[in-house]
Amino acid sequence: MTLDMQALLAIGSSAVDQAVAVVRETTVGQVTDKGDRDMVSALDLAVEDRVRSFLKKETPEIGFLGEERGGENIAGADLTWALDPVDGTANLVHGLPLCGVSLGLVQGDRSVLGIIDLPFLQRRFHAAEGNGAYCGNSRLKTSDTRALESAIVSIGDYAVGGAARERNRSRLAVTSLLAERALRVRMFGSAAIDLVWAASGKVDATIAMSNHPWDMAAGVCIAREAGCAVMDADGMAHTVNSTETITAAPGLRNAVLKLLKDSRSLT
Known part of the structure; x- marks a missing residue:
């Protein structure tokens, strides 16, 4: 069509x-x-x-x-x-x-x-x-940052609800490694802002361990069209069926994916 x-x-x-x-x-x-x-x-x-x-x-x-x-x-x-x-x-x-x-x-x-x-x-x-x-x-054009230690990375909100403790294990593990490896870590409380600021180069990557279409659909398109790599935690192209929404400047793609892989050993 x-x-x-x-x-x-x-x-x-x-x-x-x-x-x-x-x-x-x-x-x-x-x-x-x-x-x-x-x-x-x-x-x-x-x-x-x-x-x-x-x-x-x-x-x-x-x-x-x-x-x-x-x-x-x-x-x-x-x-x-x-x-x-x-x-x-x-x-x-x-x-x-x-x-x-x-x-x-x-x-x-x-x-x-x-x-x-x-x-x-x-x-x-x-x-x-x-x-x-x-x-x-x-x-818009995303940033050309290539080193995680030079990157500002935003993260999505922590989970709430009855299963929050279990769901937040992976989020806290990611946060822990970002605190060790990234220039700065930020939480803005809005997926829309995370994604458009990644598209604008204001942040170099954003990691959300969730994917609701109403949260992500608009920002994912904007970030992708600005040159960001937009994917799930395994590096596959992002779709509405992905379980995560990972966005990074192209030069940070591999470093962000490695951090996500390393974080699994902490949960």
Whole structure:
């Protein structure tokens, strides 16, 4: 299936415009627990409802998956919009500006389009497969760092929930080795920010031991189009079925994969 990437990018950008308008015009509102140390705000729900409604009207032939209200499959569709209405809700609720709207398009098991807006940092990122990645009108290129000891590496949030202790064994092992080998380790609390800052060369690699389409679809496309290696922990090309999301400047690919391999001996 041949996609009109520019037309889809325009539709997706209009959807994100509406999402950002909701973020700027609406208070956080009621915050509800949705599990152990996890939460959803009224703002998350308002953004998702607005974007879902808009995209259903504009692209009725494309499925939709939102973090908060789930999926809506279209019979025979090979395409799905994937939305995180507010990536970094905990940051937002605590008044931290590190959060964003993340809208991706998945074809089969591959991210092919992404739009991420950081409303409190006033930055918009976008990419479409084969067309490069941009912040506004400026083309993005990942860093040329080649040594882990010269690299800033961001890591995804630690797991929460009933199995958090077991799931965090691998995350803590990775953190331990990064503390020994990397220039600096950072945790921003937003996969969208991790990925667009990897695409921008602000961080040299990012390691997330998870992979939810609403979190990753948009940023994975942006990072890949900026020249990052985007893969799972075994170095295979990243898909929506990967269990991890590992992103690195090309010169760091092997060092990051070695660190991940070494971390398994610590768990």
